[in-house]
Structures are given as structure tokens and as C-alpha cells.
Amino acid sequence: MAIAGARPQTNTPYAPASSAELHLQVQARLVELVPADNSLLSISAREALLGPGKRVRPLLAMMAAGHVGGAAEDALDYGCAIEMVHAASLVLDDLPCMDDAALRRGQPTLHRRRGEDAAVLAAVALLNQSTRVIxxxxxxxxxxxxxxxxxxxxxxxxGLAQGQMRDLRDAPGDRDAAGLRQINDLKTGALFIAAVQGGARLGGGDEADIARLTAFGEAIGFAFQLCDDLLDAYSTVEALGKDVGQDDEATFVDLWGEGRVRAAVRQSLTRAGDAVGHDSALNQYVLALFRHADLGV
Structure with a gap:
């Protein structure tokens, strides 16, 4: 059953906006949704949120709304809320008590620019603002x-908090394939699933639509984490704009090796296409992201 008040399904074919157009909408809306004053908290939050980024999660939310027959704009603010959560999680993930990262998106990490206190409070403010936006x-x-x-x-x-805790604290013996998959589903997959589920609901999707998009979100969440493991192991700081070699604990690259991980990425993307249609705008957008990462998909 669709959520009350959501856009009803129609027989009108959905003509999706390009990902570039959706990206511009998201970026413009994010600017409107964070305070523009000159307080250190606002400056820090804007730097965390508004820097260069693909905006994958809000675009997926908007495309999911369109995929089920709604308008992409139905999920714009929800997608922006998802992006605020994602930005906050990156700030926290970079802290010295976690990954102690020096670079993010080609710039010094927020805690190195503005201090750990400002970084933590900016993350809290963004998490709070995400709920307020909705x-x-x-x-x-x-x-x-x-x-x-x-x-x-x-x-x-x-979700994210539990996944990050387990990633930091799970014993080496617990980091087998099943344990790593659980961490991935919590830390990475949860936000992808929330993005497409929320987009589908706000676009007027029914339970069957949501089930298909959930399967899509699960598959691409796993693929993205595998991609991140590969890039951390084999890419460079110059190429990624962030620290590499950060994974001190075992990853799927350690367990399976590069070839099997690349094969698992392809298998996950095939499952994603099976869920929503290989020619759908959603699936084509995701495939383009992975092709850009040069992962042989």
C-alpha cells in the first residue's frame, strides 16, 4: 500500500531528468537548507555538506520516485536529508578516534581545518537538520x-552507527565474509536502501515497487562497499582526493583477492538490474558511476 497522500500511479510514461539536472537541483536545494550565517558551526556544516560530491544518494531517491510513476521532485527534500546524514557520517568517520583521515574530497578533513570540536558539532547539527527538513x-x-x-x-x-561501531571494534575472528557483509549492510547499505525506499514511497509506489527497490538498494550498497575496498587498496590519493590504505582491518579484498571482488561487484550490479530493469534510468545511472570508477563493469 502506498503512503497516504503520495502521488497516485498513472499510465503516463516517466521521462526522467538527466542525472546532471537532478544534481543541480540537489545542490541548489542543499544551499537553501543550511544556515548562511558566519558562525563557526554554520561554516563547518556548510563545508561538510556543500563541497564537491556526486550526490549519489539524493539522486537515487529522486530517481526512485520517478521510477514508480511520481515526479523526481517529490523526493528532493528527502534526498537532501539523506545527503545531510551522509555528510555527517563522513565527518565522524574521518575523526582521529575513528579513521584519523587527513583528506576528504581533495581538501583537508573538517576536523583538521576547523578543529575536532567544530567537526563533531557540525555533524550533530547536520543530523538534526536532516530530520527538521523532513x-x-x-x-x-x-x-x-x-x-x-x-x-x-x-x-x-x-544502521550507520552500529555498522561503524562494528567496523571499529569487531574482533579479527569475526571479520569473515558473513561478518564483513553484515558490517557493509549496516554501514553502507542502510543509507542506500533508505534512499530508494523513501523515494519510492514518496513517489506513490506500492509494496511490490518498494520490495524491488529494496533489493536494488541492497545490491548496490554491497557493490559500492566492494568498490570502496578496491579503491582503498589499489588507487591513489591523487585519483580519489582522500586517504587510501585506511583499512587496517580485513576487507573483502583481503579475504577474496582483487579478481573475485571485481566479479562480486559485477554480480551485485546484475542483481540490481534484475530488480529494477537493466534499461531503467536508475540502473543506467548506477552503471555509469561504476564505469567511471574503471572497475571493468
Whole structure:
């Protein structure tokens, strides 16, 4: 059943905007959604959120809305809220108590530019703002509550926070293929799944649509984490604009080797295409991202 008040399904073919057009919409909206004053907190939050980025998660949310027959704009603010969570998670992930990263997107990490205190508080502010953005959207109350439920589920005890804790603290013996997959599903997959599930719901999708998009989100979440493992092992700081060789603990590259990991990326992308259609705008967008990463897909 679709969420009350969501856009009804129609027989009108969906003519998707290009990913470049959606990216411009997201970037412009993000600028509107963060304070523009000159306080250190606002400056730090803007730097964390508005720097160069592909905006993959908000684009997926908007494309998911279009995929089920709605308009991409139905999920614009929800996608921006997802991006705020993602940006906050990167700030926290870079801290000395976690990855102690020096670079992010070609620039010094936020805690190195502005201090650890400013970085932590900017991350908290962005997490708070993500919820506030959804609460202030002109959606029916049922839609807002459902969107907040998806977002907070992806962040907390069954999402990003738990995945990061396990990535930092799981014993070496627990980092077998099953353990690493669980960490991936929590730390990376949860936000992809929330993006496409929320987009589908806000676009008026039914339960079958949401189930297909959930399978898509699970598959691409795994593929993205495998890609990240490969790039961390084999790419360079100059190519990525961030630190490499950060994974001190075992990854799938360590367990399986490069060839098998690349094969697993291809298999995951095939499953994603099976879920939503290999010729769909959603699937073609994701394939283009992986081709750009030169992973042989």
C-alpha cells in the first residue's frame, strides 16, 4: 500500500531528468537548507555538506520516485536529508578516534581545518537538520513520519552507527565474509536502501515497487562497499582526493583477492538490474558511476 497522500500511479510514461539536472537541483536545494550565517558551526556544516560530491544518494531517491510513476521532485527534500546524514557520517568517520583521515574530497578533513570540536558539532547539527527538513516538507503527516522512520532507522542501532561501531571494534575472528557483509549492510547499505525506499514511497509506489527497490538498494550498497575496498587498496590519493590504505582491518579484498571482488561487484550490479530493469534510468545511472570508477563493469 502506498503512503497516504503520495502521488497516485498513472499510465503516463516517466521521462526522467538527466542525472546532471537532478544534481543541480540537489545542490541548489542543499544551499537553501543550511544556515548562511558566519558562525563557526554554520561554516563547518556548510563545508561538510556543500563541497564537491556526486550526490549519489539524493539522486537515487529522486530517481526512485520517478521510477514508480511520481515526479523526481517529490523526493528532493528527502534526498537532501539523506545527503545531510551522509555528510555527517563522513565527518565522524574521518575523526582521529575513528579513521584519523587527513583528506576528504581533495581538501583537508573538517576536523583538521576547523578543529575536532567544530567537526563533531557540525555533524550533530547536520543530523538534526536532516530530520527538521523532513518535518518541514509540505507532505501529509503520514508521509513525513514514514520518511523520518526510514531515515532514523538507517542511522541508528540498525544502521550507520552500529555498522561503524562494528567496523571499529569487531574482533579479527569475526571479520569473515558473513561478518564483513553484515558490517557493509549496516554501514553502507542502510543509507542506500533508505534512499530508494523513501523515494519510492514518496513517489506513490506500492509494496511490490518498494520490495524491488529494496533489493536494488541492497545490491548496490554491497557493490559500492566492494568498490570502496578496491579503491582503498589499489588507487591513489591523487585519483580519489582522500586517504587510501585506511583499512587496517580485513576487507573483502583481503579475504577474496582483487579478481573475485571485481566479479562480486559485477554480480551485485546484475542483481540490481534484475530488480529494477537493466534499461531503467536508475540502473543506467548506477552503471555509469561504476564505469567511471574503471572497475571493468
Amino acid at each position: 518535518l518541514q516538507t509540505p507532505l501529509h503527516i503520514e508521509d513525513r513520519l514514514a520518511a523520518i522512520d526510514l531515515l532514523t532507522h538507517a542511522v541508528g542501532f540498525e
